[in-house]
Amino acid sequence: MHELYPWCQSHWQSIMTAKSIERMPHAILLYGPKGIGKYTFTDHLVNNLLCDSPGENKLACGVCSSCVLFKANTHPDHLRVSIPDEKKVISIEQTREIYHHLMLKAKKSAFKTVTILAADKMTISAANSLLKILEEPPRNTVITLISTSLFALPVTIRSRCQKFQFSIHKREAEKWLAQQLLSINSKQEDINLMYLLNLVGGAPLRALSYLEQDLLSQRIKLAHNLFSFKENINPLKTVEDYILKIWEEALYWMILFTMDMIRIKRNVSTELLINTDIEDYLREFSRKVELKPLFSLLEKIEYSLWLLTNRTQINTQLLLEKLLIDWFLLLA
Numbered sequence: 001m002h003e004l005y006p007w008c009q010s011h012w013q014s015i016m017t018a019k020s021i022e023r024m025p026h027a028i029l030l031y032g033p034k035g036i037g038k039y040t041f042t043d044h045l046v047n048n049l050l051c052d053s054p055g056e057n058k059l060a061c062g063v064c065s066s067c068v069l070f071k072a073n074t075h076p077d078h079l080r081v082s083i084p085d086e087k088k089v090i091s092i093e094q095t096r097e098i099y100h101h102l103m104l105k106a107k108k109s110a111f112k113t114v115t116i117l118a119a120d121k122m123t124i125s126a127a128n129s130l131l132k133i134l135e136e137p138p139r140n141t142v143i144t145l146i147s148t149s150l151f152a153l154p155v156t157i158r159s160r161c162q163k164f165q166f167s168i169h170k171r172e173a174e175k176w177l178a179q180q181l182l183s184i185n186s187k188q189e190d191i192n193l194m195y196l197l198n199l200v201g202g203a204p205l206r207a208l209s210y211l212e213q214d215l216l217s218q219r220i221k222l223a224h225n226l227f228s229f230k231e232n233i234n235p236l237k238t239v240e241d242y243i244l245k246i247w248e249e250a251l252y253w254m255i256l257f258t259m260d261m262i263r264i265k266r267n268v269s270t271e272l273l274i275n276t277d278i279e280d281y282l283r284e285f286s287r288k289v290e291l292k293p294l295f296s297l298l299e300k301i302e303y304s305l306w307l308l309t310n311r312t313q314i315n316t317q318l319l320l321e322k323l324l325i326d327w328f329l330l331l332a
């Protein structure tokens with residue numbers, strides 16, 4: 001398990017205080033951007049609730065039998081609910097499983113715990129069945145919901161949870177990231193960390209994963225391909241070579257490119273541009289196209305991303321190829 005990140009300490013203290021005065025909330029909602037540490041925080045929290053004797057800073061001891069079971073993902077008092085492989089939603093069958101889990105007496109620990117990853121992906125019927133549990137939660141149960149967006153969850157669910165927003169100041173994120181690079185002996189000292197953080201919406205763990213997975217150079221390759229028009233440009237090959245394997249990030253980058261072109265057309269200050277490294281491209285192409293088609297392109301990319309994230313039975317490659325044909329038709 002990763003450390004409890006420094007920017008999560010105040011949330012940690014307030015939940016631990018609530019626990020110490022026996023006011024532990026039954027339902028906790030953690031929300032904030034991808035890569036800000038919500039999952040790690042949840043693991044520490046659940047581990048604390050299950051552990052026989054938490055130690056310093058109330059962190060789980062790591063050695064008691066409960067900790068050993070939790071580490072092995074086999075603790076009988078904990079249930080982890082997430083989107084199943086090959087699916088894109090959390091179903092009512094899964095929330096019913098939560099009910100059955102909580103109805104049984106705790107076998108080892110003082111608490112029964114549930115974590116729901118990507119809680120905003122519950123179907124309406126799943127959310128309704130969870131709501132029934134949240135309205136009358138059994139004693140000593142803690143359900144932790146995790147979501148990137150607060151408003152993606154029904155208000156009825158939100159109102160039953162104690163909410164914690166995860167965020168970090170950019171300067172603090174930059175400092176933390178620099179320390180990480182130092183400790184992994186990264187040779188990427190020439191990278192402008194503030195620029196990287198802007199690119200990933202300020203989330204330090206996501207920024208770190210960009211460095212570890214070399215996503216920055218993949219982004220640049222995609223940008224060169226999208227903006228350097230040669231006679232023989234081939235949208236199908238662009239999809240195959242630069243997008244298909246990392247479509248989630250690639251579409252996110254295309255959204256950022258398009259948003260920057262819109263900003264340029266609207267004469268927004270250069271400081272507000274995100275893709276400063278390819279500003280010349282963006283300026284050149286924003287001259288060629290009107291504002292309205294840019295907005296409709298943005299909508300198409302966002303809708304494609306939504307379809308791929310939320311709908312099963314989508315032919316990913318075909319959808320991406322269609323999108324790229326639209327891109328080149330507009331900007332070529």
Ligand SMILES: [Zn+2]
Nearest residue numbers: 051061064067
């Ligand atoms: Zn322990």
